[in-house]
Amino acid sequence: MNATKILLALLTILALSTGQILFKISAAQIDFRLDRLIPSLLNQTLIIALVIYGVATFLWLAVLKTTPLSVAYAFTSLAFFLVPILSSVFLHEALKARTFVGAIFIVCGVYISLSA
Known part of the structure; x- marks a missing residue:
């Protein structure tokens, strides 16, 4: 993988990780009672998280266009850190x-995966 592909993969993981934090914040704002569910799903934090996930999806597609999945997917483990x-x-x-x-x-595993 060249530097551009690595940067795109890292940006994808950063976006997905940021989205997870925003999902956690928005979960506290959601009222799961049937009559209040739809309005509570329209909260700004959730919408921003979904937009970030959409952007991350396009970044990931750019990575996958030229990188084998078995190589690119190793980067997703960095989100666990x-x-x-x-x-x-x-x-x-x-x-x-x-x-x-x-x-x-995890970092050692990613390094081993990418250097093989």
């Missing part, structure tokens, strides 16, 4: 040491 960091910063969720240990294994 990025989402906990973002949730710690923006949602004030606890970030545990084992997250960093797992991240080391």
